[in-house]
Amino acid sequence: MIRFEHVSKRYPDGTAAVDDLSFEVARGELVTLVGPSGCGKTTTMKMVNRLIEPTEGRIFLDGDDISAIDPVQLRRRIGYVIQQVGLFPHRTVLENTATVPHLLGWKRAKGRARAAELLDLVGLDPSVYGDRYPEQLSGGQRQRVGVARALAADPPVLLMDEPFGAVDPVVRDRLQGEFLRLQAAVGKTVLFVTHDIEEAVRLGDRIAVYGRGRIEQFDAPAAVLGAPATPYVADFVGADRGLKRLSVTPIEEGDLEQPPVVHLDDPLAGAAAKLARAGARWAVVLDSEDRLHGWIPAAPSGAQDTAPDTPEASGTVREHARRMEAWLPVGASLKQAFATMLQHDAGWIAVIDREETGRFLGVLTPARLHEALRRSIDADGRAVPRTDVELETISTVTRR
Numbered sequence: 365m366i367r368f369e370h371v372s373k374r375y376p377d378g379t380a381a382v383d384d385l386s387f388e389v390a391r392g393e394l395v396t397l398v399g400p401s402g403c404g405k406t407t408t409m410k411m412v413n414r415l416i417e418p419t420e421g422r423i424f425l426d427g428d429d430i431s432a433i434d435p436v437q438l439r440r441r442i443g444y445v446i447q448q449v450g451l452f453p454h455r456t457v458l459e460n461t462a463t464v465p466h467l468l469g470w471k472r473a474k475g476r477a478r479a480a481e482l483l484d485l486v487g488l489d490p491s492v493y494g495d496r497y498p499e500q501l502s503g504g505q506r507q508r509v510g511v512a513r514a515l516a517a518d519p520p521v522l523l524m525d526e527p528f529g530a531v532d533p534v535v536r537d538r539l540q541g542e543f544l545r546l547q548a549a550v551g552k553t554v555l556f557v558t559h560d561i562e563e564a565v566r567l568g569d570r571i572a573v574y575g576r577g578r579i580e581q582f583d584a585p586a587a588v589l590g591a592p593a594t595p596y597v598a599d600f601v602g603a604d605r606g607l608k609r610l611s612v613t614p615i616e617e618g619d620l621e622q623p624p625v626v627h628l629d630d631p632l633a634g635a636a637a638k639l640a641r642a643g644a645r646w647a648v649v650l651d652s653e654d655r656l657h658g659w660i661p662a663a664p665s666g667a668q669d670t671a672p673d674t675p676e677a678s679g680t681v682r683e684h685a686r687r688m689e690a691w692l693p694v695g696a697s698l699k700q701a702f703a704t705m706l707q708h709d710a711g712w713i714a715v716i717d718r719e720e721t722g723r724f725l726g727v728l729t730p731a732r733l734h735e736a737l738r739r740s741i742d743a744d745g746r747a748v749p750r751t752d753v754e755l756e757t758i759s760t761v762t763r764r
């Protein structure tokens with residue numbers, strides 16, 4: 365979709381902003397360009413929409429040499445989102461979002477309808493925010509408008525230059541998550557500039573790690589973290605790359621442990637017997653459709669008089685079950701799993717198939733999380749699927 369062939373940009377003062385760059389971005393792919401300040405990321409991006417002209421080499425968009433395309437026509441095929449969003453202060457949010465449809469000569473009603481749809485898509489209710497002016501929005505909301513505006517004419521390509529750079533880390537984290545969901549829905553070809561390796565790793569299908577004017581490594585996030593191509597890349601991704609890897613390693617079903625499972629309407633005595641047989645301290649509680657409800661300890665509170673593993677325990681699991689807040693869908697990252705454990709001060713989290721169905725799949729414990737991480741590192745090193753990796757030592761600490 366976007367192809368660079370031996371592209372260089374030299375400024376008259378002799379600065380080589382980029383030097384002999386060749387790479388290709390596939391249709392629907394999100395590539396992050398990451399590197400320290402001044403290494404040529406923005407220059408690379410601005411050459412794609414001809415805000416900067418290369419001194420050597422050629423750039424192709426969908427097979428067309430862009431030097432032969434009128435820059436104004438070209439920019440209509442390319443959405444552009446920058447850090448200082450550049451919203452028009454005297455136009456409403458809806459008018460700002462409809463800018464490009466307006467320039468393209470769409471009928472006003474059609475442009476506004478499209479703008480409203482896009483605002484909705486980026487999480488801003490058009491009936492609430494549509495008539496506001498940019499100064500009446502938070503920084504994060506302004507960025508969302510910037511994204512909606514860039515998408516308004518449905519361009520196949522998006523260029524994003526540190527779009528979330530100016531907001532605080534919490535908002536930034538949320539915007540990244542929203543953007544990933546949006547991208548899963550719209551499937552644009554995206555070049556995304558950032559100087560933050562964590563952002564690059566989280567968002568990119570592939571990452572281009574820039575040194576001075578050159579790409580040092582162009583690879584999937586796990587590969588950049590797992591096998592840095594040069595000492596420079598290793599240094600840039602940092603000594604804590606194992607930790608960063610948590611954010612690109614998804615929870616898989618094979619990572620999960622299967623604790624005893626009981627149902628809400630099971631008699632308590634039966635549940636207690638099951639726990640005793642398994643030697644477990646707790647069991648997961650499901651409803652009649654196997655959806656996660658919560659958990660039950662081996663000695664439910666209030667039932668101490670009748671120890672649960674004695675036949676005197678009466679009633680059903682329902683009366684003693686506790687709700688479980690610490691859960692995630694399969695496919696969420698190990699980092700999210702770890703964060704969820706910390707947030708809920710939980711020794712394990714429940715993993716379900718999907719949020720909508722809530723079907724219980726198993727639990728992830730810290731030991732299992734560690735194993736999953738080690739298996740993923742090993743799998744990358746040997747280029748095999750994670751399920752094929754057998755660990756030599758497994759360090760689980762259970763009562764079993």
Ligand SMILES: Nc1ncnc2c1ncn2[C@@H]1O[C@H](COP(=O)(O)OP(=O)(O)OP(=O)(O)O)[C@@H](O)[C@H]1O
Nearest residue numbers: 375377379381400401402403404405406407408559
């Ligand atoms: N008009 C110009 N004249 C001379 N040198 C320039 C000009 N514009 C940019 N440069 C230089 O080109 C190099 C690459 O700049 P570029 O903006 O692409 O870097 P960047 O990686 O995007 O950095 P940042 O993260 O700080 O935005 C820098 O050394 C910069 O000083």
